[in-house]
Amino acid sequence: MTDNQSFIHQDKPISSKADDFLGRNYFSENLAKSILSWKHKESWVVALTGKWGSGKTSIKNLVIQHINDKNKDMIILDFSPWEWSSQDLITQAFFDELEKKLIIKNRKIALDFVDYKNFTLKKSxxxxxxxxxxxxxxxxxxxxxxxxxxxxxxxxxxxxxxxxxxxxxxxxxxxxxxxxxxxxxxxxxxxxxxxxxxxxxxxxxxxxxxxxxKTNSLRDNKNNLSKSLINIKHPILIIFDDLDRLNKSQLESLMQLIKSNLDFNNLIFFLLYSKEVVEEKLTDNSQKGVDYLQKIIQYEVTTPIIEDFELRQVIVNNFDMFMNDLNVKNKKDIAKPEDFQRIINGVLNYLIDMRAIYRFFNSYRFNLTSLVNNHHLEVNAIDFMALETIRLFEPELFESIKSNGSFLTGQPYFERTGKIAESNEVKEEIDSFRKINISLKNATLLEYMFPILTDYSDRTKLKNLKISSAEKFDNYFIYSSSKTKISSYDVELIKNDLSNDTNSVTIIDNYFSSTKRTSLLAQIYMLAKELNNIEKSNLVVALSHLFQKTNSTLSISSERQNLLLLVDNLISSIDEVDIKITTFNNLNHANIHSYILMFLINSLEKYKNGLSDVQISEITQSTLNKIKHYIQVDYDKFIADEYSRSMYFFFQKHDSKYAKAFFTVQLNDERTFKSTLSIFIGNFGVIGSEAIDASSLFTIIEESKFKTLLNRFLIKNPDDKFINNVSYLYSKRIFDT
Structure with missing residues (x-):
């Protein structure tokens, strides 16, 4: 295609043989020969019919080109009546345009035509x-x-x-x-x-x-014009295009104009319209539109059928041209030939003519280009092509896809419904969606985009950038570069900096502190599959630095819980023992919270396939030393820490003797008695808890000693709410037991 880009964007008919990619030239040439052969005969009305977008105007342009190539003297008036607002203006404009053509080509006919025009329009x-x-x-x-x-x-x-x-x-x-x-x-x-x-x-x-x-009558003027027309060498071709755009009164007026001029020789009227539309507009109580047209039209031809292979080639050419022009760095991830071949038949179910192709590619180009961020495309170009086809031609299905993203991307049943799925419930969900939404027309596109619709147990097809990937699904519906989502370009930047331990900490922290914080962890899940061991190790340390910046709720699917699981999975995937040990050592020496180390050590059992007992012991001791240092250097800060209880249990488990000695001192000290008690109250030191952890407390201090210390502190501080609450919980414990 020589000018394919403008061809698509402007949605205009072709104007020359060089632009004919649907084999219309041969048909147009034969039609032009028929018109040229009509000499010295009565008027002739030819109709070219076809649905909107079937290429009628393109054929007309080719016919005109063929006529001009063979006979430049032929008078051709290419008139578009729909450009005029009323039937009176249409008639006036028609005569004015024809007069201009006649003055240039044949002055004698022009003089006779002006007189005839004035009588016809009552303009004396x-x-x-x-x-x-x-x-x-x-x-x-x-x-x-x-x-x-x-x-x-x-x-x-x-x-x-x-x-x-x-x-x-x-x-x-x-x-x-x-x-x-x-x-x-x-x-x-x-x-x-x-x-x-x-x-x-x-x-x-x-x-x-x-x-x-008054010098001549209408009949005289008409006779004069008829004689002039009989003597011309070539017929006058008058083309009326887009008749189906006219309203009923305009169309009737134009047809009357044609009927009133049918007795002139050497006039050929060439009408282009959608047959169904025009027949409907001309139908009334007195007549059927088809009968009306039969009285006027003498020869009717239909636009040639566009074969699927021709439309396919146009789509392929335009897609290739667009992808070649698309300035992105991740082309290998966004458009695979085998994927294009999988959806092309599904697309052809909708792009059934050139107008539909124009409409599609205009929209596809605009929306896909808006998803390019720093030379990276945020979606898969083939998936987006399938979705854009659905959006344009089945908008209700598009909305259904949009609102069922969690289901179509394979999100677990429990996360979507809050309950455990029965054995057949997921399959029933899929069957229900298929029954409501899938048809023969759209099945190819839907089953390509969402593998779950064909095999609900298969998760291997949820690839990066694909619409069936939960992390990327939303990108397909924003049609603009999002300020709150990690883009493919951002992922590339992160990946490039992960080879350096310092840079990795900085870039992860910067993104987490930005508006893109929400999508960072989700995108890193995808990125982790592409990293080597060193990059994974640096990423673990970088992510661990975020622990204190995440929300403190350790519920399922919370930000902090997702962070911990991601770090755990990353360490599990490091398959070199030395790098795995180095990762733990780096975590112990970095300025990160001890809880994240304890969380990982509690999962050490699954790392044993790579770590020896000695190595696990060394890692555990290193973490214990870090907690001891924390407690000794800043005990007040440790006690106030929301994870003090967890760290205490870790401390007690791995060095019970030292733990008992240290915390006994803290409980016997009036300054630290109150704060130390918070470790043994409920879960994570929540005052509103219903119980004292007596089993842990009384391994540190004898119950009688604790009772004495509690009463002493209460006497000195009778209004202290915390101590009163502890006293209540202790009394309740004694009563319950």
Whole structure:
């Protein structure tokens, strides 16, 4: 395609044989030959019918080109009646346009046509330019009369050119001149003289117009025009395009215009329209549209059927051209030939003509280009092609897809419904969706986009950038680069910096601190599959630094829980023992919360396939030392930490002797007694808890000693709410037991 881009964007018919990619040229050439062969005969009405978008105007343009190639002298009027607002304007415009063509090609016919036009439009009393007919002057032998006729004709034409516009401007400018106090009286007199002269010219023009129009009857003028038309070498081709765009009254008026001129020779009317549309508009109580057209149309041809292989080639060419022009760096991820071949038949179910293809590619280009971010496309181009087809031609299905993203991307049943699925419930869900939404027309596209619809147990097809990937699904519905989502370009930046431990911490922290925080962890899940061991190790450390910045809720699907699971999965996927040990050592030496290390150590059992007991012991001891240091350096901060209870249990499990000695001192110290008690109250130190963890507390201190310390503190601080609550919980414990 030489100019494929403009061809698609402008949605216009082809204008030359070089642009014909649907094999219309041969058909158009034969039609042009038929028109050229119609000489010295009565008028002929040819109709080219076809649905909207079937290429009627393109065929017309090719017919005109073939005619011009063979006969440049043929008069062709290509008229678009739908550009005019009323039936009167359509008739007037038609005669005016034909007059212009005739003046250029054949002056004699033009003179006869003007007279005929004036009678047809009842314009004998309207101002029109008149042409000097030398033949009529020769018939009149009286020289003075000829001179008078020439003078009157000249004055009439001058009046026609000058009189009307000045009269129209008079109310605005003339009144202003006459009443203005700053304009000289002599200027006003001159203005009046000019106006009087124009008035006299107009009167002479009216007299001339009256007598000139009365020289012949309508029949005389029509006969004169018929004789002129009979003698021309080639017929006049009058083309009426887009008749189906006219309203009922406009269409009826135009058909009447054609009928009233059918008795002229060497006129060929070439009509282009959608047959069903025009027949419906011409149907009323008195007649059927099809019968009406049969009285006028003498020869009807239908636009050739566009074969699927032709449409397929147009789609392929346009897609290839667009992808070649698309300036992105991740082309290998966004458009695979085998995927294109899988959906092309499904797309052809909707793109059934050139207009549909124009419409599709205009939309596809615009929306897909808007999803390019820093030279990275955020979606799969083939998936987006399938979805855009659905959006344009099945909008209700599009909305159904949009609202069922969690289901179509394979999100677990429990996360979607809040309950455990029965053995067949997921399959029933899929069957229900298929029954409501899938048809023979859209099945190819839907089953390609969402593998779950064909095999609900298969998750291997949920690839990066695909619409069936839960992390990417939303990208297909924003049609613009999102400020809140990690883009493919962002992922590339992160990946490039993960080879350096310092850079990895910085870039992860920057993204997490930005508006793209929400989607960071989801995208890293996808990125992790592409990383080597060193990059995974650096990513683990970088993510661990985010622990204190996440929300503190450790519920399922919370931000912090997702972070912990991601770090756990990353370490599990490191398959080199040395790098795995280095990762734990880096975590222990980095400024991160000890809880994340404890969380990982509690999962060490699943790492044993790569780590020895000695190595696990060393990692555990290193974490324990970090917690000991934390407690010893800043005990008040440790006690206030929301994870103090977890760290205490870790401390007690791996060094119970030291833990007992240390916390016994804290409980016996009046300054730290109250704060230390928070470790043994409920879960994570929540005061509103219903119990004291007595089993843990009384391994540190004897119950009698604790009772004494509690009473002593309560006596000194009778209004302390925390101690009163502890006393209540302790009393409740004794009562319950």
């Amino acid at each position: 009393n309207f101002r029109n330019l008149k042409f000097l007919d030398l033949k009529k002057l020769k018939k009149i032998k009286n020289l003075p009369l000829n001179i008078i006729r020439i003078i009157l004709l000249s004055l009439h034409n001058i009046s026609t050119v000058l009189y009307e516009p000045i009269i129209k401007l008079l109310p605005v400018f003339g009144t202003g001149i006459l009443i203005s106090p700053i304009i000289d009286d002599s200027l006003k007199k001159h203005f009046l003289y000019v106006f009087l002269s124009l008035f006299i010219l107009g009167s002479i023009s009216n007299i001339y117009q009256y007598f000139y129009a």
